[in-house]
Amino acid sequence: MPGVFVLLWSTGFIGAKFGLPYAEPMTFLVLRFAAVTVLLCVFAGLTRAPWPKSWAEAGHIAVAGLLLQAVYLGGVFASIFHGVPAGISALIVGIQPLLVAAAAGPVLGERVTARQWLGLTLGLGGVVLVVWTKLDLGVGTLWGYALSVIALVGITVGTLYQKRYCPAIDLRSGTAIQFAATTVALAPLALLFETRQVQWTGEFIFALGWLCIVLSLGAITLLFILIRRGAAAKVSSLFFLVPPCTALVAWPLFGEQLSPLALAGMAATMAGVALVNIGPKK
Numbered sequence: 001m002p003g004v005f006v007l008l009w010s011t012g013f014i015g016a017k018f019g020l021p022y023a024e025p026m027t028f029l030v031l032r033f034a035a036v037t038v039l040l041c042v043f044a045g046l047t048r049a050p051w052p053k054s055w056a057e058a059g060h061i062a063v064a065g066l067l068l069q070a071v072y073l074g075g076v077f078a079s080i081f082h083g084v085p086a087g088i089s090a091l092i093v094g095i096q097p098l099l100v101a102a103a104a105g106p107v108l109g110e111r112v113t114a115r116q117w118l119g120l121t122l123g124l125g126g127v128v129l130v131v132w133t134k135l136d137l138g139v140g141t142l143w144g145y146a147l148s149v150i151a152l153v154g155i156t157v158g159t160l161y162q163k164r165y166c167p168a169i170d171l172r173s174g175t176a177i178q179f180a181a182t183t184v185a186l187a188p189l190a191l192l193f194e195t196r197q198v199q200w201t202g203e204f205i206f207a208l209g210w211l212c213i214v215l216s217l218g219a220i221t222l223l224f225i226l227i228r229r230g231a232a233a234k235v236s237s238l239f240f241l242v243p244p245c246t247a248l249v250a251w252p253l254f255g256e257q258l259s260p261l262a263l264a265g266m267a268a269t270m271a272g273v274a275l276v277n278i279g280p281k282k
């Protein structure tokens with residue numbers, strides 16, 4: 001299951017890259033989330049899924065969804081739309097395990113060791129190196145990279161929030177609530193700041209379908225299952241595999257290449273995440 005999750009999650013950045021030439025980011029996401037909400041509501045109804053028993057419970061589910069969907073995916077899509085390569089956006093978000101490990105102590109009661117702090121420093125240094133080399137080459141914009149950082153904060157806080165406040169949600173009704181809340185949150189952004197024009201090309205339809213079915217229904221469901229079954233830091237460690245997988249796929253599809261310094265930064269980031277998440281010797 002973890003390997004399947006990493007592979008599916010990596011393709012999300014590629015799907016965004018495929019679809020964004022034909023629709024603006026918030027418009028793209030609203031179409032995606034609205035479609036997924038309808039599918040999940042129908043599925044939850046047909047399978048008689050239990051719904052939250054209180055408004056407080058539903059509120060926690062919605063907040064987790066806004067962080068994991070609206071903030072995270074909104075940031076990623078907008079970042080790629082503003083010129084940040086898919087592989088670099090994946091790398092920035094890929095340091096999420098480092099932040100989860102750092103926050104797991106005060107939030108979830110998990111102790112952070114000296115080795116893990118070393119990993120945090122190494123990983124963050126690697127990301128700075130990669131982003132700096134790309135900016136130096138004129139690839140992307142500062143605003144685009146800032147949006148990737150916002151996405152990173154969203155998925156980090158969302159992972160911790162869901163683990164603490166709603167780890168046992170029903171995946172059918174719970175994800176329906178989360179996608180509905182995200183649709184409502186992003187729709188005003190599309191209405192106010194975008195033209196809402198969509199070119200319904202074959203590439204866009206394929207990207208939209210892939211992101212709806214494979215990512216929103218497949219990968220995100222796997223993520224919720226993994227969060228439910230494992231410790232936050234352990235689950236988050238899977239994300240260190242996403243940047244190289246994304247970069248590997250983006251290279252032949254989009255010609256996105258990494259300089260030697262950027263590759264060194266990626267290696268440093270992966271090493272840092274490994275230091276944070278490797279288990280203690282028995």
